[in-house]
Amino acid sequence: MMAEVRPAERVLFSPACERNKGPILAVLQDWLPPQARVLEIGSGSGQHASYFCQQRAGLLWQTSERPEALADLQAQLETVDPASLAPHSQLPAAIPLEVTCSEQWPRTIVDAVFSANTCHILPAAALPALCAGSARVLRPGGLLLLYGPFHDGGVHTAPSNAAFDDHLRSLDPAMGVRDALELQEQARGLGLEPMADVAMPAHNRLLVLERRP
Ligand SMILES: C[S@@+](CC[C@H](N)C(=O)[O-])C[C@H]1O[C@@H](n2cnc3c(N)ncnc32)[C@H](O)[C@@H]1O
Incomplete structure (x- = not known):
């Protein structure tokens, strides 16, 4: 799932992004308003950003990275x-954003x-x-959209996710597949209401949370 760095070109490329960008866009089409202004956290290779802006008109997609x-x-x-x-879509220069640094x-909503x-x-x-950062920058009714693997109360949804979790923790004990229920509960306490949990290919999910008015 990690993006590869091709040293000669210093260009990132994620094969996983190529596989999941279409299914993710299909879900975004259902949830994003027309003329949507979106902030992306941890944009990585930028493949999602560029694909979404090429496919959807009227999208302003602000990428960010550590x-x-x-x-x-x-x-x-x-x-x-x-x-x-796509017409009227914009892909401005990426901004620095370390999520733990408020x-x-x-400041843009x-x-x-x-x-x-x-x-x-x-x-x-x-x-x-x-x-908390998302709740601050989202307009009331705005959405936090989180894609990836999650488990429920410690129960993995597939053996491949359990193996991925073990792999991550072997690389760094601070990494690991997160609990969707715990995340949704934390988010609720920070002003974000869980709205949907969309099953995605390869046992991934797209969690949708709405900023309460
Ligand atoms: C597995 S990559 C995913 C990249 C891309 N979103 C994708 O789907 O291919 C995780 C990304 O999170 C970023 N990241 C890690 N820690 C971060 C932090 N504390 N604040 C912001 N971004 C972070 C990394 O730099 C990396 O680009």
């Missing part, structure tokens, strides 16, 4: 031909915050920061 990963993301975004974007969250495959990379203690 400061140390920002240059690689920006280099990738600069390979996107602006003429390939000063780095933008958005319709949605999107993040793919970050919850199992972030330490569990950083998830409340992700929810």
